[in-house]
Amino acid sequence: MPIHEKALIRPENLREHEQLVVDGVDVSGHWSTFIQSRVVPDYNEAMEDEIAALPGGELIHRCWQCGSCTNACTVNAINPDFNPRFWIYLVRLGMEAELLRDKDIIWQCVSCNKCTTICPREVNPEGVMKALSHWLELKGHTPKSPSMIFDEVFADQVIETGKIEEGRTIQRFFKRTGQALTQDWLIEMVRGLLRHLPVGLMMRMGLGALIAPRTRGWSKSRAAIAEYVDEQRAIQHRALGLSDLIETARRDAAGTPHA
Secondary structure: OOOOOOOHHOOOHHHEEEEEEEEEEOOEEEEEEEEEOOOOOOOOOOOHHHHHHHOOOOOHOOOOOOOOOHHHOOOOOOOOOOOHHHHHHHOOOOOOOOOOOOOOOOHHHHOOHHHHHOOOOOHHHHHHHHHHHHHHHHHOOOOOOOOHHHHHHHHHHHHOOOOOOHHHHHHHHHHOOOOOOOOOOHHHHHHHHHHHHHHHHHHHHHHHHOOOOOOOOOOHHHHHHHHHHHHHHHHHHHOOHHHHHHHHHHHHHHOOOOO
């Protein structure tokens, strides 16, 4: 088909021919570029429900495509390809393959919340962006991002001890992301703390990073939170169709025959 607005077409879908005659008319060269015929073979009709099942994506169904989120977006001002409105549109249509074309930039959301503040339908676009990033990771389309790993380290520490020890959080985060503790910015920060914080407080922070103190009587709270987290994770996995895959992997690891 002919092109009315070339800027709206992805380059890989454009076709030019050095020598081409159509119905006796020579259309060779770039002056008569065509769009490749396109079929959507992997339509995912459950995609909107999958995103809605993840934290932040619950209100995606409210979007009416006004474009306020993209217009206010901090990242879009720098990279026009970062387009929350367009990605929400693709999710609601179930066009999974089209969305995956941008999997390497979706995670770049900086959580400034300008989109959420301006949204007239209270869709919470910032939350949708986080749900999209989580969805990409759960589906195996992208590796876990550093922000997701930090969230897991932070949450694990709260559930385990009922406390947040900054030193321990940084230590575990760096270990899981393969980073060295001897980074220039971290060394400079520690030097600043040593110059300004009381020695007693610094000692307590150091001990907290080593022995991981727990909140008194935390065991019941820990059990309740862990049970809730497991329930929510099971709901998310069922919505994304991951339960069967996880069970199959578990059986394979245990050498148990499949039903």
